[in-house]
Every structure is written in structure tokens, then in C-alpha cells.
Amino acid sequence: MKQISIFVVLLLFAINSFAQRELGVRPTETGGPLMFEQAVYDVQSYDVSLNVDPKAKSISGTTVMTARTDIPTNVIVLDLDLPYTISKVSDGVSDLKYERKEGKIWIWFPLTKQVGDEIKTSISYSGVPRVAPKPPWIGGFMWAKTPGGADWISVALQNDGADLLFPCKDHPSDKPATASMHTTVPDPLIATGPGKLENVKKNPDGTSTYNWRMTNPISNYSIVFNAAPYKLIEDTYKSVAGDTMPIEFYILPESFEKGASLMAEQKKYLAYYEKYLGPFPFRSQRVGIVETPHLGMEHSTNIAYGNKYQYDADGTDWLLLHEFGHEYWANLVTASDWRDFWIHEGFQSYMDTLYQEHLHGKDAYFAAMKARQTVTKNNKGFKNKQPVAPREPKIAYQVYMSEPDYLDSDGDIYGKGAYILHSLRYLIGDDAFFRALRRMAYPTKEMEKLTDGRQTRLVNTDDFLTIAEQESKMDLDWFFELYLRQPKLPKLVTETAGDTLNLRWETPNNLPFPMPVDVEINGKTQRVEMKDGKGSVSFTGTAPVVDTKGWVLRVQ
Numbered sequence: 001m002k003q004i005s006i007f008v009v010l011l012l013f014a015i016n017s018f019a020q021r022e023l024g025v026r027p028t029e030t031g032g033p034l035m036f037e038q039a040v041y042d043v044q045s046y047d048v049s050l051n052v053d054p055k056a057k058s059i060s061g062t063t064v065m066t067a068r069t070d071i072p073t074n075v076i077v078l079d080l081d082l083p084y085t086i087s088k089v090s091d092g093v094s095d096l097k098y099e100r101k102e103g104k105i106w107i108w109f110p111l112t113k114q115v116g117d118e119i120k121t122s123i124s125y126s127g128v129p130r131v132a133p134k135p136p137w138i139g140g141f142m143w144a145k146t147p148g149g150a151d152w153i154s155v156a157l158q159n160d161g162a163d164l165l166f167p168c169k170d171h172p173s174d175k176p177a178t179a180s181m182h183t184t185v186p187d188p189l190i191a192t193g194p195g196k197l198e199n200v201k202k203n204p205d206g207t208s209t210y211n212w213r214m215t216n217p218i219s220n221y222s223i224v225f226n227a228a229p230y231k232l233i234e235d236t237y238k239s240v241a242g243d244t245m246p247i248e249f250y251i252l253p254e255s256f257e258k259g260a261s262l263m264a265e266q267k268k269y270l271a272y273y274e275k276y277l278g279p280f281p282f283r284s285q286r287v288g289i290v291e292t293p294h295l296g297m298e299h300s301t302n303i304a305y306g307n308k309y310q311y312d313a314d315g316t317d318w319l320l321l322h323e324f325g326h327e328y329w330a331n332l333v334t335a336s337d338w339r340d341f342w343i344h345e346g347f348q349s350y351m352d353t354l355y356q357e358h359l360h361g362k363d364a365y366f367a368a369m370k371a372r373q374t375v376t377k378n379n380k381g382f383k384n385k386q387p388v389a390p391r392e393p394k395i396a397y398q399v400y401m402s403e404p405d406y407l408d409s410d411g412d413i414y415g416k417g418a419y420i421l422h423s424l425r426y427l428i429g430d431d432a433f434f435r436a437l438r439r440m441a442y443p444t445k446e447m448e449k450l451t452d453g454r455q456t457r458l459v460n461t462d463d464f465l466t467i468a469e470q471e472s473k474m475d476l477d478w479f480f481e482l483y484l485r486q487p488k489l490p491k492l493v494t495e496t497a498g499d500t501l502n503l504r505w506e507t508p509n510n511l512p513f514p515m516p517v518d519v520e521i522n523g524k525t526q527r528v529e530m531k532d533g534k535g536s537v538s539f540t541g542t543a544p545v546v547d548t549k550g551w552v553l554r555v556q
């Protein structure tokens with residue numbers, strides 16, 4: 001029985017991977033070193049109005065940005081994708097002087113903005129948006145059709161940036177505190193958006209405007225809409241924090257019958273994440289899911305779901321489990337630079353695998369984790385070509401995609417990131433590890449209670465190093481340095497001399513690596529400390545077996 005379930009797990013993990021895609025296209029740029037003219041201001045809100053014309057496959061609209069001045073300036077820069085034409089730039093009252101240079105809009109103010117001054121820009125634009133070549137990995141618009149032949153419009157642009165949809169400061173370090181979307185679509189399409197649906201306005205021209213508002217900080221790439229003749233499944237969930245929140249699932253009419261079982265699964269995932277990480281972070285908004293023509297994306301409170309209701313043998317929808325978990329690792333806790341993308345994907349991939357332990361126990365967890373590194377027809381294992389967490393600012397594709405041409409996904413921020421956390425769990429022990437994981441989500445118990453946006457924060461890899469060191473009371477620099485800051489894996493060299501097994505770590509650039517390792521002797525497991533990267537253990541009888549559980553990430 002156990003063997004069968006592990007086999008099933010292995011099989012599924014080999015197939016169900018969001019990472020490791022041969023895509024053949026490079027995304028456009030998002031993130032990277034922040035320009036001075038963008039560092040001078042801090043975005044407070046985006047108000048995005050869009051008119052969507054499925055016939056012409058075009059959009060027109062106006063985006064109003066408000067920001068606070070951080071450094072005195074009379075010029076700022078926003079990003080907007082090249083296919084769009086700008087018709088007007090103003091401060092809401094008077095026109096502003098502007099100039100477009102490639103994908104950037106330079107905007108000048110008549111008077112220098114002083115620190116703390118409000119900046120307001122209103123930009124009207126129109127055009128035929130970029131069609132996503134390989135959504136959701138390489139993004140843009142999708143002008144799809146439902147099985148019944150209706151328009152089904154979707155947008156996914158994480159790796160390319162929200163400038164594919166509206167003018168914005170295209171950098172992960174600046175999340176607006178609030179965002180509004182006013183999406184006008186032809187009837188009977190229904191447009192979803194972030195946060196809560198405030199109202200719907202029927203227009204005389206056979207269109208309707210859906211007014212959505214998110215009142216928690218949100219990443220630019222989550223400020224997107226989807227449109228179809230959706231039906232709405234509504235439910236509620238009582239959080240561990242005590243409050244009851246709405247669950248809304250916008251589903252195609254053709255899929256409606258399948259919605260109930262997905263909703264039931266969704267509630268299991270909520271309970272799972274709340275158990276390990278704390279209360280669902282957006283209780284003041286909603287749990288939102290929307291059926292999309294692409295596989296999926298973690299759009300906050302408006303999770304894109306496109307896995308077509310395919311369940312694993314144990315009933316899990318791996319895609320929804322994954323995307324929904326990003327409400328914690330990406331939306332609650334957001335990397336301030338794409339160099340730390342692994343805090344989204346590696347942490348979430350770890351949660352995906354931990355779910356196996358949650359459902360089936362530790363053997364299933366070990367099997368699923370091992371499967372991440374095992375090279376099969378469908379799984380390339382780890383590439384080890386670029387650091388999981390490089391130190392320099394990066395544009396998204398430099399981390400998500402693989403060197404040198406960035407045409408295929410690299411995948412290491414997913415599976416290798418998860419495996420690094422797995423090895424950290426072994427090193428510091430379950431108690432410290434799960435406390436650190438939870439504190440990375442919510443640094444304090446107080447923050448777990450907040451729902452007004454102050455619970456969210458921007459993070460980097462060193463934040464997690466600090467938390468893990470505090471919780472374990474161990475020095476972990478060496479662990480982070482070897483596994484995250486450079487790409488190569490350590491190698492464990494074992495030699496038997498008489499009745500002694502000698503172990504030693506061979507590391508890239510001779511990096512210090514006092515990583516202990518389990519050794520099984522005559523069926524008994526003992527932990528061998530590896531001070532200075534070396535250790536030994538004596539034995540009698542059969543030869544010892546090293547790290548039978550696969551705890552420690554290393555050259556296989």
C-alpha cells in the first residue's frame with residue numbers, strides 16, 4: 001500500500017511541474033536595477049480604466065497613478081509597452097509635458113516636487129496589446145474562446161511586467177497600497193479583477209463596466225482582469241484568525257458542475273496553509289479564483305486557474321494548491337527584487353511537497369522531494385548553472401529563464417529552492433524550521449491579526465537568513481552562501497578504512513560547509529557532525545549507508 005502511494009507520488013511529481021518548460025521565447029523586461037527617475041517616487045495607488053474590444057483585439061483606457069515624492073524631482077519615468085499609443089498625459093487638471101523613449105514615458109512637472117508631495121499622473125492610451133506567446137510563462141493577452149464559442153479574455157504577465165497592460169513603475173519593489181480596475185466589456189461578458197467587486201455599471205452601448213477595488217498592497221502583475229460569460233460560485237470560510245471571509249469562484253458555465261469539488265479542495269488548501277503559515281492574509285478582501293485559458297497565475301485575490309479540473313490520484317489539484325499558496329509566498333511576502341524570485345517559487349514548491357507529508361506522512365514527503373532532483377523523461381533535475389539567489393539586481397527573465405539566451409525556463413528557483421529548504425529543515429530541526437517558515441510569513445503574532453495591508457511586506461534572502469539564525473540559534477551564513485549565492489552543489493566523498501567510514505565535503509571554491517549527514521549502520525541512523533567539512537564514524541557488520549532519506553542536497 002505504502003509502496004503504491006509513493007509510486008503514485010513519484011509519477012505525479014515527474015509530470016506536474018510548473019517550472020522546466022522549453023519555451024523558445026524570451027519575456028520582455030521587468031524589474032532590474034531601479035532607474036533614478038523611478039526611485040524618486042513611491043506609488044500609492046493605480047486606478048486602471050480599460051475598454052476591452054474583443055472584435056478588434058484592442059484596448060483603450062486611462063490609468064491614474066498617485067505617488068509620494070521620496071527625492072525632490074521635476075521628472076519621473078513610467079513604463080508602457082511599445083504597441084500602445086498615448087493620447088494624453090496630465091496631472092488630472094493640466095496637461096504634462098512627456099516624451100516616450102522605447103518602453104518608457106518621461107514626464108515633467110512644472111514645479112519641482114518636494115519630499116512628501118503628492119504626484120498624480122493620468123495617462124490615456126490605446127492600442128493592440130501584445131498577445132502572449134507562451135502564457136502564463138511568456139505573457140500578454142489571450143483572446144480565447146470558451147467551449148461554447150464566447151469570448152474568453154485573459155491577461156498574464158508576471159515575467160514581462162504589467163506595462164504590457166497599463167502604464168506603471170515596472171518594478172517589484174513598489175506595490176501600490178490600493179488598486180482599482182474599471183473594466184468595460186461587451187455583454188454578457190463578466191470581468192474579474194483584484195479585491196472586491198464594488199459595482200457593475202450597465203452602459204447604453206451594450207457593454208458593462210466592472211468596478212473592482214483592492215485595498216491591500218498588490219504587485220503590479222496581479223492588477224489584471226479576466227473576462228468571460230462567467231458564473232459565480234460563492235462560499236465562505238472561517239479563518240483560524242476567527243473572521244469569516246467570502247470565497248468567490250468565477251467559473252465558465254461549461255465547467256459549472258465541476259466547481260463544487262474544486263471549492264471543496266480549495267478549503268482543504270486554506271486549512272493547510274493556515275496551519276503552517278498563519279491566517280489567510282487577505283481576509284479583508286476575499287479568496288478569489290477565476291477560470292482562465294492559461295494554466296495559472298497567483299494574481300492576488302483573483303487566482304488564475306486553468307488546470308481543467310484534473311486531480312491527482314489522491315484528489316489534489318496541484319496547480320490550485322500551488323497558485324493559491326502564492327497568496328503567502330509572493331503576495332503576503334514579496335521579493336523586492338527578482339533576484340529573490342525563489343522566495344516565491346522555492347518556498348511555494350516546498351509547500352507543494354510538504355502537502356504530501358500533511359496528507360500521507362513523511363515517506364510520501366521524502367519520495368516527492370527526492371523526485372524533484374531525479375532526472376527522468378519529464379524532469380530535468382537541477383541545472384546548477386546560476387545561483388538560486390544572486391546578489392545583484394535582476395530583471396525577471398534573468399532569474400526565471402536559463403542562461404545564456406534566456407529562451408527556456410531554468411527551474412532551479414522552484415525545485416532546487418524547495419530542496420534547499422528541505423536541507424535547512426534537516427540542519428536546524430523541525431521546531432526551528434517551522435517556526436522560521438511561519439515567521440518569514442508573519443514576523444510577529446500581531447501581524448497575523450492585521451488585515452489592512454500592514455501584514456504584507458517586501459523581503460529578501462537575508463531576511464530569511466536572519467530569521468532562520470534567530471530561530472535555530474545557529475550560524476547559517478555558510479549554508480546560504482553555498483546553496484543560494486553560487487550555483488554548484490557540494491559533493492560528499494566517502495572512504496572506508498577498516499571499520500571506519502570517513503566523510504568529507506568537496507565544495508566549489510573550497511567554501512566552508514560543516515553540513516552534518518545521517519549515516520545508517522545496521523539499520524540504525526546516526527547523525528555525523530562534519531566540523532570543518534569532515535567527519536568519521538566507526539562501524540561493524542554491513543557497510544554504512546549515507547543519507548538514506550535524501551535530506552542533504554548534493555551532487556548525486
Ligand SMILES: [Zn+2]
Pocket residue numbers: 018322323326344345348
Ligand atoms: Zn509559482
